[in-house]
Amino acid sequence: MLDERILVSIDEDNTLRLFRQTERTVYSCTPACEQHQALNGAGIN
Secondary structure, X not given: OOOOOEXXXXXXXXXXXXXXXXXXXXXXXXXXXXXXXXXXXXXXO
16 A cells, blocks of 8 residues: 555636646546546646
């Protein structure tokens, strides 16, 4: 089992961001949360 620190941020635009070490995952939550597709060079996973 691995312990790691994560940060979860929720925007006013129904966007959830999950930060895990150097990774960032962005979800659009209208109406259900779905992961955004990666954008080239933008650093979004």
